[in-house]
Structure formats: C-alpha cells, structure tokens
Amino acid sequence: MKGSPERFEESGVTRRTFLRGLGLGSAGGAIATLLPKTTASAATTTTFKHVWRLSHEGEQACTACRRHSRHRYFRLPLYAKHGRAHHGCNCDVVRQLLSVRKWNKFFVRRDGTLRRRWDTRWTTR
Ligand SMILES: [Zn+2]
C-alpha cells in the first residue's frame, strides 16, 4: 500500500517467459535450469537438446573408459548404459546439453534415421 518495493521472484518469472518464448512447454523446465544465467538471453536464438555421456569423475577409471567416454555421445541414457567401454564398467551416465545443430550432426543420418551414439573420432574419418 505504501508502495514499498516488493521482491518478486525475478528468476522464476524470467524462466517462465523464457520458456514461453522458446515454445518448449513443460518439458523444457529441466533444460532452462541447466542453462547458465549469463547465456540465458543468448539461448533464445540457440536451442539445446540433451545427450548422455559416460563419466568417471571421482572414480578410478581404466584407460579404456577414459578414452572411450571422452569421445562418445549417446542419444538416450539407455544407449549410454549399453555403450560402455567394457563389461563391469561402472561409470556414471551423465546428462549434457548440446546445441541442436551439433545434435543433428551427431545423431541424424543423411537418410533421416537416428543414430544411437556418436563418436567424435568418426568426424575425422
Ligand atoms: Zn574401465
């Protein structure tokens, strides 16, 4: 009533507006929370998709796992689980954001079908 400035949850409002602008709907919530605040405005022109990778952070990983996980991107967490370097590997499956442009390059074949995984070493064939 006195006109004292009320603290609105600005981040919440911004996030909602941001999502509406992208037309992502409810499924976009997780994506928005993962975007660093500094790039949120720039992200309106770039859309991201999730990829899954194997991570051995904090764990003792063998050379095979380290070399493997550095290059591999998986389209679904299930594919990551089944795409381990070797039997008995217990690396974590972690989610990562990839620009749609890259995602398409990694997972969409020329004929429009989808790959399960991508290995960055394949680009230099
Ligand atoms: Zn290993």
Ligand SMILES: [Zn+2]
């Ligand atoms: Zn492993």
